[in-house]
Amino acid sequence: MTRDEITQRLAELVAEASDGDIPAERARDAGVPLSVLGLTSLSRMRLIDAVESEFGVELDLGERDWTMLDDLGALADHLEHR
Amino acid sequence: MIVPFAGRSGGTGPLTWGQLAIWDAIERTAPDDHYFNFGRVLKVPGVRSLDETTAALAALLGTHDSLRTRLDLPADGGLPRQRLEEGGKLPVLLSTDDPEELLTRLCSTRFDYEDEWPLRVALVTDGPRVTHVVLVFCHLAADGLGADVAVRDLRMLLLRGAAAGRPAAASPLDLARWQAGPEGRRVARRAAAVWEAVPHQVMFDRDVPEADRADRPRVWRAQLSSPALGLAARAVAARHHTSTSTVLLTATAALVNRCTGKDRSVVLPIVHNRFRQDTARMVSMVSQEGVFVLDGADRGLDDLLAAAGSASLRAYRSAFHDPLDRARGDWVQPLCCFNDQRFAEPGPAPRTPREIRAALPATTLSWPLSQDRLNCRFCVHVGGDLEVSLTADTHFLPRRRMERFLLDLESLLVAEAGA
Numbered sequence: 197m198t199r200d201e202i203t204q205r206l207a208e209l210v211a212e213a214s215d216g217d218i219p220a221e222r223a224r225d226a227g228v229p230l231s232v233l234g235l236t237s238l239s240r241m242r243l244i245d246a247v248e249s250e251f252g253v254e255l256d257l258g259e260r261d262w263t264m265l266d267d268l269g270a271l272a273d274h275l276e277h278r
Numbered sequence: 279m280i281v282p283f284a285g286r287s288g289g290t291g292p293l294t295w296g297q298l299a300i301w302d303a304i305e306r307t308a309p310d311d312h313y314f315n316f317g318r319v320l321k322v323p324g325v326r327s328l329d330e331t332t333a334a335l336a337a338l339l340g341t342h343d344s345l346r347t348r349l350d351l352p353a354d355g356g357l358p359r360q361r362l363e364e365g366g367k368l369p370v371l372l373s374t375d376d377p378e379e380l381l382t383r384l385c386s387t388r389f390d391y392e393d394e395w396p397l398r399v400a401l402v403t404d405g406p407r408v409t410h411v412v413l414v415f416c417h418l419a420a421d422g423l424g425a426d427v428a429v430r431d432l433r434m435l436l437l438r439g440a441a442a443g444r445p446a447a448a449s450p451l452d453l454a455r456w457q458a459g460p461e462g463r464r465v466a467r468r469a470a471a472v473w474e475a476v477p478h479q480v481m482f483d484r485d486v487p488e489a490d491r492a493d494r495p496r497v498w499r500a501q502l503s504s505p506a507l508g509l510a511a512r513a514v515a516a517r518h519h520t521s522t523s524t525v526l527l528t529a530t531a532a533l534v535n536r537c538t539g540k541d542r543s544v545v546l547p548i549v550h551n552r553f554r555q556d557t558a559r560m561v562s563m564v565s566q567e568g569v570f571v572l573d574g575a576d577r578g579l580d581d582l583l584a585a586a587g588s589a590s591l592r593a594y595r596s597a598f599h600d601p602l603d604r605a606r607g608d609w610v611q612p613l614c615c616f617n618d619q620r621f622a623e624p625g626p627a628p629r630t631p632r633e634i635r636a637a638l639p640a641t642t643l644s645w646p647l648s649q650d651r652l653n654c655r656f657c658v659h660v661g662g663d664l665e666v667s668l669t670a671d672t673h674f675l676p677r678r679r680m681e682r683f684l685l686d687l688e689s690l691l692v693a694e695a696g697a
Contacts (some may be wrong), residue, residue, distance in 0.1 A: 231519040231587070241553040241594050254468065257595055262588035 203272040206247070210235065210268070213242035229266040240265070251275050279372060281332045281399075283339035284365035285346050293360055294454045295466075296551065296563040298601040300417050301349075301358060306653035308388070313649065315385040316422070317398075317414035318429045319377045322407075323437050331401060331408040332370065334435035339368065339397070342428060342561040343449035344419045349391045358391075362451055371400040377410040384414040391418065421565040422619050423550050428561045448556045453564075456556070457600065469599035472592050473609040476569055479544050481534055481614040482655045482674040490676035498677055499647035501667040502684040506637035508624070508664030510688075510695040513634065515626035518583045522626065523618045526666070527570060528579065528586040529690050530616055530658050533683060535575030537675070543575040544612040547590075549597030567615060568597030579694045613655040620660060631697035641688065643681060 197205070207224035218233050226233055230240070244255055244265065253275065255265065264270040293301065304311045322331065339345045346366065349358045373380055380400045389396065396419035402410040411432065415425050448456075456462050511522040518525070531543035546567040552558045570593040572582060647669065655671040666687060668680050675683075 229519070234519075237521055237524065237590055237594065238553065240591065244591070245553055257472075257588055257591040259585060259588045262591075265591070266587070 197276075199272055199276045202275050203268060205250075206268050206272055206275075209243055209246045209250070210239075213246060214239040223268055230268065231266050235266075247271070247275075251278075253278055279328075279332070279370050281336055281368045281370050282365070283336040283346070283368060285340045285343060285362075286364075287343075288346075288362050288364035289451055290350065290359055290361045291451045291454050292458065293358060294450050294562065294564075295457055295598070295600050296421070296566055297360065297418055297450065297454075298357075299566045300563050302601060303653045304391075304417070307651055310649045310651045312386055312388045313652065314417040315389065315414055316417070316425070317381045317385055317412065318425055319381055320411040320413065320429050320432055322409055322411060323433060325407050326436055327406055328372075328401065328403065328408055331411065331436065334432055334439075335368070335370070335399060335411070337435050338428060338432045339395075340365075341431065343451065344424070344560070344562045345395070345397050345428070347419065347450055348393065348396065349418065351392055360450060360454070362449070366395065368395050368397070368399065371398075373400050373402055374404070375402070377402050377412050380412045381414065384412060389416040389418075391416070396420075418563055420561050421550065421563050422621065423552055424561040424564065426621050427559055431561075448560055450560075450562050453556065453560070453562065462600075465598055466600040466603055469596045470603050470607065470609075472596035473569055473599065473604065474607060476544060476571055476610045477542075478610050479540065479542065479612055480655075481538050481540065481544060481612045482671075483538075485673055486676050490678075491672050495648045495650040496672050497649050497652045497669065498645060498672055498680065499667050499669040500677070500680045500684055501644050501646050501665055502641065502688065503644075503665045504637075504641040504688050505664070506634050506641060506692055506697075507666065507688045509629045509634045509637055510691040510697065511664065512624055512627040513629040513695040514579075514583070514691055516628045520583065520587065520626070522623055522664075523620075523660070524586050524590050525583065525691070526618065526658075526660055526687075527590070527616050528572070528582050529687055529694075531570065531572045532575050532577075532579055532582055533686055533690065534614060534656070535572070536686075537679070537683065541573070541575075543572045544610060544614065545570045545572075546612065546615040547593055547597075548615065548617040549594055551598045553594070553598075566597045566599065566601075568593035568595070569610060570616070579690060615654050615656070616658045616660075618660040620662070624664070629695065631695065634692055634695055634697035638692070643684065645677075 207220040210223035211220040347362045384398045396416035398414040400412040401408045515522045515525045531545045535543040549568045551564045557564050655674050657669040659667045
């Protein structure tokens with residue numbers, strides 16, 4: 197997958213995880229952290245589960261990785277270079 | 279009266295992780311284990327007769343396997359197993375009493391986990407119609423969110439008739455099988471890694487002087503009802519782009535640190551574990567304790583909330599774990615827990631300091647519960663319209679300090695909100 201495809205898919209997963217509260221276009225294009233878009237902790241855990249099972253990765257939930265988990269672009273970079 | 283019911287299947291199997299966890303808590307709290315009983319009152323929609331109501335009730339029990347599941351307790355003291363019955367007969371109380379009083383009454387005695395159905399029901403009647411259904415759940419059969427699913431389904435069954443029953447979500451037997459399989463073990467190992475990184479620590483480990491201990495019983499609950507605390511929590515959550523639940527958990531951890539003087543606050547939040555598709559709609563006991571760790575908990579709340587995001591995620595991940603791994607691994611047990619029982623959390627919302635200050639005089643504190651035994655020393659509950667209670671063992675935290683804790687929680691959040 198190219199980085200754009202990864203970003204697009206992540207944005208769709210955000211929309212699914214938030215039951216549509218954050219539409220995919222907004223997640224992709226807003227340019228602000230997901231928490232600022234209103235991603236709740238329930239949705240965030242759903243998103244992490246979905247990303248891990250779809251991309252076959254295990255995401256570290258340490259304090260250092262928090263910024264990445266809150267930023268779609270950074271998460272896409274991480275998945276592209278894994 | 280007796281209501282017969284029938285489901286699709288029966289069977290036996292090991293307990294799920296959630297059932298195992300609550301069973302451990304029940305055993306440690308017995309004979310005061312009625313502490314874990316809880317219930318809901320459903321106002322019956324429209325005008326429904328006794329026959330219509332009992333038909334809906336029977337359909338509810340037929341749909342949700344958890345409500346037809348009891349325990350087999352081996353005589354040698356080994357692990358219990360769950361036993362799902364295909365059908366049975368539920369005793370139902372008919373009454374004209376106040377529904378809330380009936381709820382309290384039905385909650386007040388412990389369940390017979392082997393022989394009694396895990397659901398007690400009273401129907402409040404007014405002439406030929408049923409006005410309220412009072413449901414009391416054994417905690418092995420449901421947690422708060424599971425009970426809410428059952429109540430919503432019962433309401434739909436009453437509105438649309440027995441045929442409206444939705445296809446059942448996964449059953450506790452299915453979930454136990456998944457948990458024991460390769461995917462479940464993978465999830466359990468991931469959770470175990472979070473727990474194993476936390477060193478042993480008991481938060482309240484100093485006996486208080488004899489003179490400070492409460493008269494028997496030794497466990498008391500202080501309950502703070504504070505609209506100001508509610509407004510402040512929402513304001514702080516809005517500023518930090520987080521939930522009021524995370525704000526309250528973080529503030530609790532900070533104050534536990536202040537009370538105990540330890541470098542690290544370890545609190546076990548009860549996590550609903552309904553992040554997954556298969557558990558989202560289950561009527562079952564899925565909630566479990568996770569582990570929430572804040573280092574340097576003497577920092578300002580602002581700083582702590584910045585660290586709380588990832589600490590909460592790790593807590594969520596740790597919560598869906600196998601209690602047998604926990605027992606074998608001798609994981610940290612701080613005897614300090616946090617349980618946000620609100621079904622719908624009021625979201626973050628900016629509030630003016632003036633608004634928050636104006637609400638302060640409405641704060642009240644009461645002592646609604648006391649008993650001899652509990653499996654924990656320090657339990658914060660959040661419920662209703664932002665009521666925060668602290669249930670504690672007075673041998674480790676005397677009543678005046680419990681009261682102080684709750685008022686400090688209010689002050690901390692009100693100050694953080696700038697009021």
